[in-house]
Amino acid sequence: MQKQNSDLKLNNDVYMPTLGLGVFQSPPKETREAVSAALKAGYRLIDTAASYMNEKQVGEGIKDSGVKRSDIFIVTKLWISDYGVDEAKAAFDASLRRLDADYVDLYLMHQPMPTEFNRTVAAYKTMETLLADTRARAIGVSNFSPEHLKNLIARTSTVPAVNQVELHPFFIQRELREVHRKLGIVTQSWSPLGGIQVYRPKDPNAVLNPLTHPIVVAIAGKYKKTPAQVVLRWQIDHGNCAIPKSVHAERIKENFEVFDFKLSADEIAQIDGLDTGVRGGPDPEALNTKTFPFKIDNSVEADSAVRTY
Numbered sequence: 001m002q003k004q005n006s007d008l009k010l011n012n013d014v015y016m017p018t019l020g021l022g023v024f025q026s027p028p029k030e031t032r033e034a035v036s037a038a039l040k041a042g043y044r045l046i047d048t049a050a051s052y053m054n055e056k057q058v059g060e061g062i063k064d065s066g067v068k069r070s071d072i073f074i075v076t077k078l079w080i081s082d083y084g085v086d087e088a089k090a091a092f093d094a095s096l097r098r099l100d101a102d103y104v105d106l107y108l109m110h111q112p113m114p115t116e117f118n119r120t121v122a123a124y125k126t127m128e129t130l131l132a133d134t135r136a137r138a139i140g141v142s143n144f145s146p147e148h149l150k151n152l153i154a155r156t157s158t159v160p161a162v163n164q165v166e167l168h169p170f171f172i173q174r175e176l177r178e179v180h181r182k183l184g185i186v187t188q189s190w191s192p193l194g195g196i197q198v199y200r201p202k203d204p205n206a207v208l209n210p211l212t213h214p215i216v217v218a219i220a221g222k223y224k225k226t227p228a229q230v231v232l233r234w235q236i237d238h239g240n241c242a243i244p245k246s247v248h249a250e251r252i253k254e255n256f257e258v259f260d261f262k263l264s265a266d267e268i269a270q271i272d273g274l275d276t277g278v279r280g281g282p283d284p285e286a287l288n289t290k291t292f293p294f295k296i297d298n299s300v301e302a303d304s305a306v307r308t309y
Helices: 028-041 055-065 085-099 114-132 146-155 174-183 214-223 227-237 249-255 265-272 300-304
Strands: 045-047 073-078 106-109 139-142 162-166 186-190
Touching (some): 028 045, 028 055, 028 249, 055 073, 055 085, 073 085, 085 114, 085 300, 106 162, 114 139, 114 146, 174 186, 227 249, 227 265
Parallel strands (some): 045 073, 139 162, 162 186
């Protein structure tokens, strides 16, 4: 893909857009329309996963958009039920088939599975062969802690290019980002606007929403921007890649209008100060094939199935 001024350089010299569209929990039909709308609005990164059950619709949305495949950065992920050598190969082939693509730009492990780490390592070694064969332009991980990264790097040959983690103003992952900086790993933020704290609140009577916090609202007023645009700009100013999710064309377009301003160091620090140190999503230490036994059917017959969960 053609390099843009805002792109992030990965540790293997591949360039990745700093802002993309996420499609977690997007229904299939809405996914197709959202992807097409995003690409027409200027996005060039689309993030999906085998476990989202909408890779096929991502591929259809790309075709609908009219944007050349070579100009698009596709990210997808290997689910934990397919960790292992042969399992990972079959799962990757199935993802390509669903996406109707010959390669992906970034292939990620979805979880570290510390209680089944041998399988995690085996899958990552398979991903290294996909990288060598240029079927994946870059490989990385999701939801890995500093300890998970240390253990993986010690047993494999390729430092992950990206670690995609929960990161938003109430959970800023300062220590992890510093580890990433030292290792040359790009931080990619899922739930970059803090939505996980809204639709899955720890306390339904005390919902944390960065977009309504007085500090964010005040900064938005200063720049005549929306709170969401301010938080996305905060992500970018930190050097993160953000992948906000939306299925609404106007919101998708609005979220992309963040390249005409920058936050001051003081404003970045103010938003950093909202950190609670508490994650909203599942604990990666506790997620494995026993605690989360969901499996993906990678058969051709299953490709047209509609997600039911």
